Each structure stands twice: as structure tokens, then as C-alpha cells.
Amino acid sequence: MTTPLPQPTGQMPDTSIYERRESAVRSYARSMPRQFNRAEGVWMHDNKGGRYLDFLSGCSTLNYGHNHPVLKQALLDYIAADGITHGLDLHTDAKAEFLRTLEDVILKPRGLDYRAMFTGPTGTNAVEAAIKLARKVTGRELVIAFTNGFHGMTLGALACTGNAAKRGGAGVPLSHVAHEPYDGYYGPDVDTADLLERRLSDPSSGLDAPAAILVETVQGEGGLNAASPEWLRKIATIAKRHGALLIVDDIQAGCGRTGHFFSFEGMGVTPDIVTLAKSLSGMGLPFALTLFRPEIDQWAPGEHNGTFRGNNHAFVTATAALRHFWSDGQFLADIRRRGTMLERRLDAIAGQYGLTTRGRGMMRGIDMGSGEIAASVTAACFERGLIIETSGAHDEIVKVLAPLVIDDAVFSAGLDILEECIRAALTVTYGVAAE
Numbered sequence: 001m002t003t004p005l006p007q008p009t010g011q012m013p014d015t016s017i018y019e020r021r022e023s024a025v026r027s028y029a030r031s032m033p034r035q036f037n038r039a040e041g042v043w044m045h046d047n048k049g050g051r052y053l054d055f056l057s058g059c060s061t062l063n064y065g066h067n068h069p070v071l072k073q074a075l076l077d078y079i080a081a082d083g084i085t086h087g088l089d090l091h092t093d094a095k096a097e098f099l100r101t102l103e104d105v106i107l108k109p110r111g112l113d114y115r116a117m118f119t120g121p122t123g124t125n126a127v128e129a130a131i132k133l134a135r136k137v138t139g140r141e142l143v144i145a146f147t148n149g150f151h152g153m154t155l156g157a158l159a160c161t162g163n164a165a166k167r168g169g170a171g172v173p174l175s176h177v178a179h180e181p182y183d184g185y186y187g188p189d190v191d192t193a194d195l196l197e198r199r200l201s202d203p204s205s206g207l208d209a210p211a212a213i214l215v216e217t218v219q220g221e222g223g224l225n226a227a228s229p230e231w232l233r234k235i236a237t238i239a240k241r242h243g244a245l246l247i248v249d250d251i252q253a254g255c256g257r258t259g260h261f262f263s264f265e266g267m268g269v270t271p272d273i274v275t276l277a278k279s280l281s282g283m284g285l286p287f288a289l290t291l292f293r294p295e296i297d298q299w300a301p302g303e304h305n306g307t308f309r310g311n312n313h314a315f316v317t318a319t320a321a322l323r324h325f326w327s328d329g330q331f332l333a334d335i336r337r338r339g340t341m342l343e344r345r346l347d348a349i350a351g352q353y354g355l356t357t358r359g360r361g362m363m364r365g366i367d368m369g370s371g372e373i374a375a376s377v378t379a380a381c382f383e384r385g386l387i388i389e390t391s392g393a394h395d396e397i398v399k400v401l402a403p404l405v406i407d408d409a410v411f412s413a414g415l416d417i418l419e420e421c422i423r424a425a426l427t428v429t430y431g432v433a434a435e
Ligand SMILES: *Cc1c(COP(=O)(O)O)cnc(C)c1O
Pocket: 059, 121, 122, 123, 124, 125, 127, 150, 151, 152, 153, 216, 220, 221, 249, 250, 251, 252, 253, 277, 278
């Protein structure tokens, strides 16, 4: 059997309606100026008959690929039976099934005892709820977040986000957050967890006692920096010692992306609060969740509210995804194999050109040294029918976020395209390609 390959036509659609009527805020559409109309599995199709291999997966929202047949069927059946679509936060069959499945398939086998709070359906809302709760429970204001952290675009979450361009959109001061250096920020010889401990234990450091320490175990938007288990354990210990809650933002790194359901599994920490969104619904439906220890569930009824809390269609697809992919160890074995495959391929490419790699599991990338070179790589990939994006402070990391379900041969073919485009970009930049 021959491996299916991307088949872009190179034909541009008429984009005048977007230029006329869509806000200038649109972004991905600019670097991928096509009009998409269909997608299945790892493939996206445009309205000119082009076929694209998706190495972006909606920024890790489509870990199970586009329109997975099992999830799609569950949703079609639910809609056909006039299942509840919107029910505020009322009890519904779909919600009960989701909570039971979360308990049986995810929480219990991992020895985790969390309550689930259905926030508004986007990741940023799960983060808002998490930091609000931490402030309420501790009676403190300060949240410690990290350099290169990304936590969302609403004001509370944006205050926790590092990126200056994103912060600039706020229009008001972003306050009550301290951005401390992430693992490795000052290079391999400086332990930034020790620095944080020193500052928090010095009554004259100027750093207030924090309500929470908010961290990504792998910084999805901030350059795929991966925290070491030792560093994360120190951060957890520091949080506990100083009376702060540990929040792991698992919106991008969770749902299998790192080779575990939660990215912190196997690292020896149990966060007080965890945020999930992106791939949680499994099908790209908006759905976010804030999980926390039952003891800190100190919300008054309706204190954090929202019309779209608990998207019943997403309950249905999320339940189907948890049952289908997480009930046994097969999927985990597959994503770990693919994660190792990705690591080897990227290490080989990086080694050949004197570049470095970043990340963990199926969330890895190559540091191209500059945003300009990285952009030329992703643009060349797109011309070849490979959808791939950048990450990092200077958009210098080309990041591979393939669907976790990708067939090994297709994955390999996509990585071939990436390698060829990297070679071509470096040849243009430096005149010669390394051998
Ligand atoms: C995407 C993301 C968010 C924000 O989620 P939205 O759905 O875009 O609001 C927050 N944290 C992390 C780590 C993310 O990757």
C-alpha cells in the first residue's frame, strides 16, 4: 500500500469577503490563505481540491484527528434522539455520563480525587476560574506565573501570559502576577526553582506571598520548553511550603499530548488545580474544565457563572473519546511509540544542521534560531501541503503537533517534507546545506 501524501493544488480562493468583512484580528488564515471545507483524520481539504496534512491539530485541539468516526457517530446519535443541546448547568444524562467516565477512566486509575468545574467553554475561562478560586481560598492576590507562559487572552489569564504583543492588547494594567524564570531560563547551570524559593523565603525580597503558582509542564505557545520532573517537584514543594496552590495549566499539554493523559503524570506531583480544554471534547467542540481537590471547592453557587458552562454535545464526544482511547493501554502505547519516533527524527534533523530540539512526547519542535527562518520553513511546508506552525518568544521554534492518531507511515512522510523544507530554508539563509 502506498502512503497517502499531501496534494495541494496551489490554487488561491477568492478571499475578498474576509478582507471586506472579517476583522483584521484574524491570524492563521493569513499564513494559510486557503478555504477549507472538509476534514477527516489527519487530512484537511480546501475548496480547490487540495489535500493538506495537519501537523497543527488546532493547536492540539484535535489530538484524535478531525471528525473521528466513533466520536462523530456518538454525536449524530445524540442529536438524532433530541438530546439536550443547551441546559445551562442543569443535570443532564450527557453530563452524568461524562462525569462517571472521567471518574472511572481517568481519575480513579490515577489515584486522583478532583471535583470538576464546568467553566465557560474556552481554555482562558478555565484559567480565570482556577486563579479566582486560588485567590478566594488563600485570601491572597499574587499569582506566580513563568517566563514564556501562555494562559489565555482574558484579563486575568492574560496577566499570567508572558508574551508582550499579547499583553499589549489588554489596554489596562495587567497586575497581581509575578513572572518568575521558568526551568532553564538562565541556562542549565541556574536552578530557577531555587531562586524562587530564595525570594519567597526572604521577607525583604519584595515578592508577596502567592495565592498560586501557575505552570505549564511544557510551554505550548512559549517555545516548547519542557520542565524537568525535579524542577516541577521543587515548584510543588515551594507552593506547599508557602501556602500557595499549585495550578497546572494542561490545556495544551494534556489529553495525551505528552504521552500521558495529564502532562504531570509520572513527574511526582499532584497539582491542587488542573485546567483542561483544547482536546478535551475530542472533536474540536468548545469545552473546558477546571479540576481541583474537593477541600478547596469553596465556591458559592453561581459565583463563577456563564451561559455556556457544560456543552452537552462536548460531553457526548468527550465521553466517547475517553472510553474509546483511554479505557486500555493501546492508545498510550501508540502515542509513546510515535513520540519516540518524533524525537529521533527531530534529533537527527537538528544534529545534521547544528540546531536544537525542544519538547516532550508528541509535542516537540526544532529551534530554527530565528523567527524569519522558522516562518520560511512553515511557509514552504504549507506550499507542499503540510500545515505546521511556530512557537516561542520570537516564533523561532517550528512545532510539530500532529494528531496523536496519525499513522506511522504518514507521520514519517510528513516529517520528510519538514526535513526537506528545513534544508531548503537553511540553504537559502546560509548558502550551503550541512551534510
Ligand atoms: C490555548 C491555551 C490556553 C487558552 O485557551 P483558549 O481556548 O484559547 O482560551 C490557555 N493555556 C494554554 C496552555 C493554552 O495552550
